[in-house]
Amino acid sequence: MRSWIAFWNILKKDVKNYYLKPPNISWGIIFPLSWTLMQLIRSPGGSILELLPGLISMSVLFGTTSMLAVTITFERSGRSFERLLLAPISLNTLVLAKISGTVLFGLFNAFVPVFFASFFVDLKGMVWGVAFFAVLMIAITSSLMGLLIAVSAEQVFEAQTFSNFFRFPMLFLCGLFVPIAKLPVFLRPVSYCLPLTYGADILKGMINATNTLSPVLSFAILLIFTVLLFLVCRSNINRKWIL
């Protein structure tokens, strides 16, 4: 009960203090919208359905990693994060509470392109339930990666710089823009080490049936990534923030 009260209030505080602030809401709308327009302008004849998995994945990836890395680094530099570390709640509860707000923000980000796409194409064929879980898993793994960055960064600008080091390579290696089969041979194993590859593949399957892996396998691998990243984050917080 005590942990649940702390969890719920950390989540509520983060949503109110960070995610519901006008700059972040506008970021959550404008960023996915810009990606959508950019892709449509670049390939005017292209199918929106073909673009949608990529747009959703990018929106979630950028939204979640940026937000968590920046908010935590911001709280650490103001020392308010110490208050959470000193509270009688487990690190598991703390990590879960901190990523939950970001995951919700990621879900919001993901459905902006879906919302706009719904004006142009018929999305009835989409398997909504599976797509939702795929987005959820992308959001969770990306948030945990954002947390990993936050553990390594001292300042907000560092967090932003670090996140770009892995976000952009991940975006180009996950099979969204260039199919993995067409990547140089030495890069292909790297693609399969990225959680986004599996999330994007499920989305491709659910939206336009162009997946290359079994959704069950992709979900299983995403679950493994989630557990591993969670454990690494917890261990890093324990090691680096409790000196």
Add this chain to the structure above:
Amino acid sequence: MEMVSVRNLKKTYGDVTAVDGISFDIRRGEIFGLLGPNGAGKTSTINMIIGLSRPTGGDIAVNGIDVKKQTKKAQALMGIVPDESNLYNEMDGFDNLCFCAALYGMRKDEREPRARELLEQFRLTEAGKRPFKAYSKGMRRKLTIAAALIHSPKILFLDEPTTGIDVESSRQIRDMIVGLKHQGTTILLTTHYIEEAERICDRIAFLANGQIVASGTVPELMERVTHGHAIRFVTGENAERLAPELQTRFEGSEVMIGADHSLVMETENRQSLLPVMQFFHEKGIDVYEAKELHPSLEDAFVELTGIESSVMKEEKEKGGRR
């Protein structure tokens, strides 16, 4: 059982030893002060006790709970006021207190009345509706202390609670600390303000270079540096001329000239004033003041730590400017 028991506590950062095997106990219901200059190891010590930093060696127990093994259980008993206020700038005073209460698992129907009670106690009821970023330094510190008290902790850790804030707020905070002690709260206070420690602490430990060089009550500490008795005389005559004569007349005494050109007479045993006054009377010298001198806590600190009080004063001035 002691509220806090620290044994052979050590902390090193690479080659630097911040805390060098210190041991001390804090009794229930007392105010225990850690006094030392910046870099003496005060914050490192407090951080290890509250579980924000891992000791390199040694043991810590809070209310019998091993802090190293059961950190979260021990933290539930603690209220912590860091050297810099660490509440949320975007939230108002009331919401900050309610959030801190929620971290300790307090339900809404418990935390809201408690937050109102504390705002009233700290005279922040009106300010409670304003965002924390709009608070003055004194108000920020008071709300941070209120946040530490929200769950009625058994022990309160105060790291430099009055550094850098105005005189009135400092006075209110000191009164509040003493009030909490009377209500039964155990308090660990770190400070580099000697007079603050002297005024409110039941027992004090002098910390220098990561080591406790002396500890005890204020009289006990001063006793350690009292080597004789001294009387100061303010006369209407030239002190330089009188000093050798006075020393000759009273064998075994040492007569010195004070900074204000007074005469300071030191003796091993307590000196009766009458013969000295007779000496002055015979010489036809007026005496305007005669006062027995006692060593101050500052004297004790300087003698026992080897750190000049000017170092502490400079830090105090820096703190005041912050």
